[in-house]
């Protein structure tokens with residue numbers, strides 16, 4: 309245990325900070341703002357590419373995938389520097405953080421070059437097609453069917469909640485390839501370009517506004533997907549799913565640390581609840597640092613996901629209540645203007661609170677995380 | 691920063707766990723001499739936290755906590771024998787003051803160390819029969835609680851909470867109702883999971899406090915307040931859910947759960963509850 313910063317990390321941090329100072333887009337350059345989690349305006353693509361080329365996009369990756377083989381503590385320093393400035397390395401976070409990461413973990417060399425690199429360079433954007441109308445928490449119950457016919461899979465079925473799908477070029481799609489096998493054993497993963505014939509995307513509004521489009525229904529009707537778009541072995545998609553969810557939960561807890569830091573600044577006061585916010589932020593970061601240890605139980609990520617999302621939700625609710633009737637105002641601004649921030653994170657307290665439920669629902673609900681902690685950490689019977 | 695134990699610290703943790711498990715049945719004096727022999731009283735803050743967490747887990751009956759985290763930081767040395775300190779400005783509920791060999795007093799003239807026998811200290815009866823707390827009669831006391839004392843109580847309380855959770859997990863795996871282990875009911879699982887998360891949070895903040903004391907960091911006062919507050923919040927949940935999940939068994943004297951419930955609650959009530967330390971964070 310050591311409090312003092314590791315010189316190697318601080319050097320890394322200083323180098324990244326200098327890069328940001330020299331290269332950050334100005335407020336004039338950073339228009340228009342992104343409208344969905346796969347809508348990356350030209351300036352934001354350029355920004356992401358700059359990070360990629362300099363090895364600052366996902367520092368843990370090798371240089372050919374936008375990194376510099378950085379260590380895990382260096383990755384946290386990277387995330388902290390971004391969070392402190394309220395800026396994003398990518399406006400297609402699930403593309404970079406989940407989909408490219410899953411392809412790099414499970415794809416072939418060719419797939420990495422063909423799909424992961426362009427997603428990381430913001431040449432294309434990606435969305436995550438896991439959930440279905442009948443398969444939310446019970447992801448393994450998914451029914452979208454893919455049948456191998458010659459050198460193509462033929463896909464039929466439906467996804468829902470697919471964030472950013474209407475703006476995405478490709479979908480990482482979880483499909484059932486063996487309907488006779490037990491439900492965890494018949495799943496495979498396909499990369500499906502959204503311009504393939506038979507793919508129909510229908511965006512729909514969020515709780516914040518009827519035109520706030522991020523959610524999508526995606527329909528697949530006799531969609532032909534080349535066999536080489538299979539990520540990982542046939543019928544072993546459950547492994548990929550767990551890998552993707554691991555990436556997702558890591559991405560998520562880091563984003564909760566970011567939200568808590570936002571709240572510490574935006575809701576600063578001397579009311580009693582504010583102490584919880586300060587403590588939660590500190591504890592989440594400490595637990596995150598500890599999770600870097602090599603011998604951690606992977607299920608511990610659920611602690612970070614559950615604790616972080618609920619801490620954000622509690623603090624946002626307290627901030628909402630602290631502002632009384634004024635919190636009804638919408639649209640409203642609850643933070644200074646940060647041109648590299650997503651507008652939703654400085655919107656009205658009411659909207660911020662409503663959006664905090666994204667944290668406790670997406671990526672496995674809080675109840676599911678509690679099940680995981682009870683069963684896989686405490687060993688209680690299923 | 692690095693928030694993992696290093697190899698030596700992990701070894702210490704293993705040693706403490708083994709020692710504590712082996713010596714559970716030993717009389718108090720023998721426990722005390724074991725701790726002395728192993729040099730535990732001299733441990734620096736992080737190592738002390740490792741030891742205290744396990745002593746909390748075991749509901750240690752000796753005056754180790756008061757000696758290491760009350761007396762030592764105030765007197766600036768270890769006592770001859772056991773020790774405690776009065777630093778609350780009033781002399782109420784002083785841990786082990788009725789049995790300490792030396793007592794450090796924080797007075798308007800600075801720290802004064804006296805022989806235990808010379809200080810009038812009267813043990814008070816409390817709901818937790820395993821701890822010693824006493825009222826000390828002394829004038830001109832001033833308040834100034836050392837961070838080490840807050841950290842010590844915090845991490846001991848975390849140890850008690852871990853013990854409560856372990857007892858609960860063992861119980862709900864084994865106790866059957868409706869033909870199944872009650873641990874398979876989700877209402878039970880979710881309570882246990884929440885206890886686990888609260889313990890992780892409080893433990894992280896307590897260890898962080900130890901680390902800031904070890905490195906004399908500027909945030910040491912805030913870190914100690916966070917540690918004490920988080921430990922208090924943690925025991926609140928663990929007391930409530932731990933007791934509830936044991937059913938009527940938890941309501942009995944024979945069940946060892948009661949010992950740890952009481953220790954955990956006392957850990958919050960001594961030196962300021964969670965609410966008190968939360969306020970300290972807001973200034």
Ligand SMILES: Cc1cc2nc3c(=O)[nH]c(=O)nc-3n(C[C@H](O)[C@H](O)[C@H](O)COP(=O)(O)OP(=O)(O)OC[C@H]3O[C@@H](n4cnc5c(N)ncnc54)[C@H](O)[C@@H]3O)c2cc1C
Pocket residue numbers: 402435436437438439440443444445446468469470471472665666669670671672673674675676679876
């Ligand atoms: C903002 C947002 C963005 C999203 N983006 C995507 C995306 O990009 N791609 C994608 O594939 N999906 C996405 N999702 C979907 C998300 O993964 C699902 O919402 C989530 O898995 C829960 O499924 P559900 O909504 O069907 O709820 P349900 O599974 O129907 O759950 C409803 C309630 O029942 C509880 N429940 C269900 N099962 C259990 C159980 N076993 N034990 C205890 N309680 C249980 C849940 O905890 C919840 O409280 C997104 C969701 C949100 C909110």
